[in-house]
Structure formats: C-alpha cells, structure tokens
Amino acid sequence: MSYFAAALAWLFVALALMVAGLGYPVAHLASPDTLVVVHVVCIGWLSIAMCGALFQFVPVLVAKPLFAEQWALPALGLLTAGLVALLAGFLGLGGRLPAWLWLLPLGAVLLVAGFGLVVVDLGLTAWLRPAGPVRFVLAGLASLCATVAFGAIFALAHAGWGGSIGEKLLASGVPLHAIAGLGGWLTLTAMGVSYRLLSMFMLSPDVDDRKSNMTLVAGALAIAVAVAGGVFAIWLTAGLNVVLPVTGAFGLAAIALYGRDVIEIFGTRQRRQLELNTRMAVLSFASLAGAALLGLALILTGDFVDHLGAFAFLAIFGWLSGLVLAQLYKIVAFLTWLETYGPVMGRVPTPRVQDLVSETRASKWFVIYHVAVWFGTVTLLAGHPSAFRAAAAMMVVGLVGIAREVIRIRRLADVARPLRFPDGACAPHLLCARN
Amino acid sequence: MTEYIDVDVRPILRAGGEPFSVIMAALARLEAGQGLRLYVPFKPVPLFAVMADRGFAHSEQALDAGEWEVLFTPTGAKPTASAPGKAAFDAWPEPSVRLDNRDLDPPEPMVRILGAAEKLAPGATLSALLRREPVFLFPQLEKRGYRWLGGFSPDGATYELTVRAPS
Numbered sequence: 001m002s003y004f005a006a007a008l009a010w011l012f013v014a015l016a017l018m019v020a021g022l023g024y025p026v027a028h029l030a031s032p033d034t035l036v037v038v039h040v041v042c043i044g045w046l047s048i049a050m051c052g053a054l055f056q057f058v059p060v061l062v063a064k065p066l067f068a069e070q071w072a073l074p075a076l077g078l079l080t081a082g083l084v085a086l087l088a089g090f091l092g093l094g095g096r097l098p099a100w101l102w103l104l105p106l107g108a109v110l111l112v113a114g115f116g117l118v119v120v121d122l123g124l125t126a127w128l129r130p131a132g133p134v135r136f137v138l139a140g141l142a143s144l145c146a147t148v149a150f151g152a153i154f155a156l157a158h159a160g161w162g163g164s165i166g167e168k169l170l171a172s173g174v175p176l177h178a179i180a181g182l183g184g185w186l187t188l189t190a191m192g193v194s195y196r197l198l199s200m201f202m203l204s205p206d207v208d209d210r211k212s213n214m215t216l217v218a219g220a221l222a223i224a225v226a227v228a229g230g231v232f233a234i235w236l237t238a239g240l241n242v243v244l245p246v247t248g249a250f251g252l253a254a255i256a257l258y259g260r261d262v263i264e265i266f267g268t269r270q271r272r273q274l275e276l277n278t279r280m281a282v283l284s285f286a287s288l289a290g291a292a293l294l295g296l297a298l299i300l301t302g303d304f305v306d307h308l309g310a311f312a313f314l315a316i317f318g319w320l321s322g323l324v325l326a327q328l329y330k331i332v333a334f335l336t337w338l339e340t341y342g343p344v345m346g347r348v349p350t351p352r353v354q355d356l357v358s359e360t361r362a363s364k365w366f367v368i369y370h371v372a373v374w375f376g377t378v379t380l381l382a383g384h385p386s387a388f389r390a391a392a393a394m395m396v397v398g399l400v401g402i403a404r405e406v407i408r409i410r411r412l413a414d415v416a417r418p419l420r421f422p423d424g425a426c427a428p429h430l431l432c433a434r435n
Numbered sequence: 436m437t438e439y440i441d442v443d444v445r446p447i448l449r450a451g452g453e454p455f456s457v458i459m460a461a462l463a464r465l466e467a468g469q470g471l472r473l474y475v476p477f478k479p480v481p482l483f484a485v486m487a488d489r490g491f492a493h494s495e496q497a498l499d500a501g502e503w504e505v506l507f508t509p510t511g512a513k514p515t516a517s518a519p520g521k522a523a524f525d526a527w528p529e530p531s532v533r534l535d536n537r538d539l540d541p542p543e544p545m546v547r548i549l550g551a552a553e554k555l556a557p558g559a560t561l562s563a564l565l566r567r568e569p570v571f572l573f574p575q576l577e578k579r580g581y582r583w584l585g586g587f588s589p590d591g592a593t594y595e596l597t598v599r600a601p602s
Contacts, residue, residue, distance in 0.1 A: 060570045060571070061570075063568070063570055063573070200541060200567065201541070203538075203540070203541075203566060205592070270538070271540060334542070337542075338542075338571060342575050343575075343578070345545070345546055345549045345550070345575065346546065346548075346549030346550035346551075346552060346553040347553055350546070352543075352546075353542060
C-alpha cells in the first residue's frame with residue numbers, strides 16, 4: 001500500500017507540473033524540464049506502482065513468499081531518495097536550481113541500489129517457477145536492468161564523469177533508454193500481469209503458454225534488438241537507422257499478438273458481466289492500439305520525430321497509466337478485503353469484495369481521465385500547448401476522483417454498517433497493509 | 436501400450452479396512468513400465484499426490500454408484516526423493532463435504548471453502564472443485580491449522596482440492 005500511495009502522489013506531482021506548463025510541449029522534448037516530468041511519471045508513478053503490484057503478485061504466481069519481504073521498504077526509500085536527487089539534478093541542468101551536477105550520479109546510484117533490491121528480490125522469487133506470466137516479469141526485470149544501466153551512464157555523462165563512451169551514448173542512446181524502460185520494463189510486465197488478472201476476473205481459461213510465448217518472444221526480441229543492436233550501432237557510430245525500424249516491427253508484432261490473446265480471453269470468458277477494472281482496462285487497450293496505429297502512421301508519413309511527444313504521451317498515460325489505475329482499483333479492494341475479513345471468513349458473515357467498491361461512481365472518474373488523455377493527445381498532435389494544459393487539468397479531475405475512491409475502499413466507507421467490522425476484524429490502516 | 440495391474444480396494448473399504456498398504460504392496464510388485472488400475476468407492480484425491488511423487492500420472496473415470504476406476508500410468512519421471520510417507524496421507528478419511536465451486540465468481544469459492552472447513556469435525560476432510568489454484572486460500576488455511584492437497588485434473592480444467600481439519 002505504501003508503494004501505491006507513493007506512486008499516486010508522484011502522479012499528482014507530474015500532472016501538476018503539466019498543468020503548470022513545465023516541460024513538453026511548452027519546452028523542447030529533450031529539455032531538462034521535460035526530463036523532470038518524464039522521470040516523475042516513469043519512475044515515481046509507473047515504476048513504483050509496478051514494483052508495488054509485483055511484490056503482491058509474483059509471490060501469488062509462484063505460490064511462495066517473497067525472497068526477502070523486508071527489502072520492500074528500504075527499496076522504496078532508496079527509489080524515492082534517488083528520484084528526488086535525480087530531479088534536483090535535472091532542475092540544476094535547466095538552471096532552476098544551482099548546477100550541482102553531482103546530484104545526477106548520486107540519484108543514479110540510489111536508483112540502482114533501489115531497483116537492484118527490487119530486481120534481486122523479485123527475480124529470485126520468480127525464478128522458482130518460471131512459467132506463465134512470470135516469464136514476462138523476468139523479461140521486464142531484465143529490461144529494467146538495461147534501462148537503469150543506460151540511465152546511470154547518462155547521469156555520469158551529464159556530470160562530466162562519463163568519459164568519451166558516456167558522451168557517445170548520451171548523444172544517441174536516449175531512445176534505447178526509453179524503449180527499454182517503456183517497452184521492456186513497463187509494457188512487457190504489464191502485459192504479463194494482465195494475462196493472469198484478466199482471465200482470473202473473467203473466469204476464462206488461461207491463454208495457452210505457446211501463444212503467450214510468441215507474444216513474449218516478439219516483445220523480448222524488440223527490446224534485445226534495441227539494446228544490443230543499438231549499443232553496437234552506437235559503437236560503430238552507425239546511427240540507429242537500422243535498429244529502430246527492426247525494433248518497431250517486432251514491437252508492433254508483439255502488440256498485435258497481445259491483442260489477439262486479449263481478444264481470446266474476452267471471447268472465452270464465463271462471466272458475462274464485466275467488472276469495472278476490466279471495462280476500464282479496455283479503454284487502456286484502446287489507447288495501446290491507438291498508440292501502435294499512431295506510431296505506424298507517423299513513421300509512414302515521416303512525422304514520427306516531430307510528434308514523438310504525442311505518441312509517448314498516449315502510450316504512457318493512455319495505455320500504461322490507464323491499465324495500472326484500473327488494476328490498482330481492483331487490487332486495493334481485494335487486498336483490503338482479504339486483510340480485513342480473511343481472518344474471520346467462514347466464521348461470521350462477511351461482505352463481498354464488491355461491497356467495498358461503488359463501481360458506478362468510480363467509472364465516471366475513469367472515463368473522464370481517459371477522455372482527457374485522448375483529448376491531450378489530439379492537442380499535442382495539433383500543437384496547442386494551452387489546450388494541452390486544459391487536458392492535463394481534466395486528467396487531474398479524473399485522478400482526484402479515482403484517488404478518492406481508492407481511499408474510500410481502504411476506509412471501508414462503502415460497506416454497510418452492520419457488516420463493516422464483524423467480531424475479530426480490524427480496520428485496515430490507510431497506508432500500511434498487514435499481509 | 437502400458438500394461439495395467441488391477442487392484443480392487445472396494446471390498447477392503449467396505450469391510451472398514453485400510454487399503455493404503457495393499458496399494459503400496461501392489462506398487463512394489465510392478466515391473467518397469469507397468470501401471471496400476473485401481474477400483475475405489477470414492478475418488479482418492481490424497482493418493483494422487485502420493486502417486487505423482489512416485490512418478491505416476493492419474494486419470495479417472497466415474498463408474499456407477501459413485502465408484503471410480505483410476506488409472507495410474509508411469510510417466511518415466513524419477514520418484515522425488517522426499518515422497519510423502521504413508522503416515523502423511525493414509526489416514527485421510529473420505530470427504531464429508533463436497534463442494535463444486537467451479538462456476539462461482541472469485542473470491543466466492545474461497546469464502547465457501549473456509550465456511551465449510553470451519554464446520555468440519557476434527558480430522559475430517561472436504562473436497563472442492565475449482566477452476567484455478569486457490570493461491571489466496573492457502574495462507575488462510577495454514578493460519579487456521581488446516582492441511583490440504585490439491586492438483587489439476589489431467590485436462591487442466593479443474594483443480595481438485597482436499598482440505599483436512601486439524602485433529
């Protein structure tokens with residue numbers, strides 16, 4: 001729960017910055033201000049939420065406890081401290097703070113330590129039973145290592161400690177860092193987790209491992225080509241003109257295969273009535289498909305570089321953030337239910353998980369959020385920074401609503417009074433879960 | 436083609452006897468590659484895990500009057516070193532409650548199993564059919580001192596769980 005709370009707090013920070021007009025599209029895509037917003041979103045919000053979800057999810061998948069339960073909190077501390085140092089370093093680069101460039105390598109070291117704990121802990125846990133969705137998680141963790149390694153080299157290079165290799169990588173390796181992070185770490189992991197969550201909540205049979213393997217292989221090849229091929233190309237000073245189209249082709253194949261698998265899960269489901277997290281996940285799948293089509297269209301028209309920001313915005317906020325928010329809503333409800341009523345279940349009447357949530361009230365906030373994201377993408381494509389800020393403000397409205405719903409779940413505010421605290425049940429703490 | 440040795444433990448059970456030693460004795464007499472065809476008056480779920488540890492896959496077929504014919508086929512896998520001994524499972528009685536939770540929405544199966552488990556007499560068992568491995572249920576059973584055995588049916592569509600109350 002601390003991970004989810006920290007992640008949501010960072011998402012608010014990012015949206016506040018966007019509403020205030022900091023970073024892209026007001027500033028250039030590679031400007032320090034844009035780097036601040038991008039890293040708040042990708043590390044603060046998405047990576048921390050993903051780590052929190054994986055700490056819950058991987059032990060369930062392998063039916064074994066985490067390798068080291070007690071590492072979770074120090075890892076969160078290191079990640080938070082590292083991110084703050086990194087952001088301060090970026091602000092220094094942009095002249096908004098004194099130029100203490102040593103903050104960047106310091107941030108990198110803290111982030112390497114934090115993500116290192118996460119990778120070792122989850123990796124050793126996942127390795128016990130490397131089947132099904134866990135393979136996606138392992139591929140995601142490998143991509144995370146690549147992402148962090150790139151980031152650390154960039155941080156050293158910014159501080160002037162990177163040597164000629166660091167300079168060379170910083171000059172042309174940024175797309176590789178972004179592909180490994182967004183595509184490998186966040187997207188592959190989110191895909192893996194969604195396979196199991198979707199079939200669990202819709203009572204569908206699991207997707208055949210051979211099919212999900214194809215999706216994984218296509219995705220992993222995209223990342224491997226980008227990382228290994230990209231580094232090789234930079235070493236040869238050949239540019240990324242060959243590597244990026246190959247990566248894109250594998251990436252599109254992975255998204256298409258994933259789409260096929262998701263449609264199969266929906267098609268074979270036993271449960272006709274879909275829960276909110278699944279219905280809202282559909283909106284994020286639409287964004288993923290939209291991002292793939294937009295990327296393809298931009299490449300074909302030769303406008304990809306000009307509209308990279310719009311593409312990344314749709315992928316980050318529509319697909320990844322949308323999926324994480326939808327599943328977060330369900331995960332918090334389920335964990336809260338288990339934490340509060342698990343010990344007394346079967347002994348006294350307990351509420352159902354559905355009694356902890358109010359889906360009709362919550363779904364309107366999700367819809368506002370997604371519409372705002374699509375509106376924001378259009379404003380970016382059309383080049384209207386002020387309209388974009390309005391879209392970001394609308395996203396904040398949706399998000400405040402979602403956060404309020406999540407807090408109500410933690411407080412059991414929607415459970416009918418007589419059932420709320422049966423004998424032996426005790427109220428969950430807002431930020432710390434007991435299980 | 437696997438050759439099967441027949442073992443019918445229905446008379447032993449009807450007489451109130453204990454069939455485990457008979458089954459294990461028959462197992463010891465099997466030649467390499469031979470399987471076991473077992474006739475039982477109930478589905479012997481706890482036995483499946485024991486046999487799997489010894490390198491046998493099971494497939495079962497319902498006969499009339501709730502009786503079962505179970506084929507144990509050697510898989511060629513080496514028996515695991517820590518195969519649970521006779522003491523661990525031979526005393527599990529026939530389930531006194533049977534639940535079919537396959538068509539319930541999660542987490543309703545878990546609620547029903549815990550509810551039924553609370554009502555079991557000491558040492559009694561219940562069996563439940565599920566669609567997936569009930570991973571969230573296991574810690575709750577553990578906290579309450581229950582033991583359980585479970586596994587997927589050969590087609591992978593049904594998870595069979597047997598829970599035993601602490602005696």
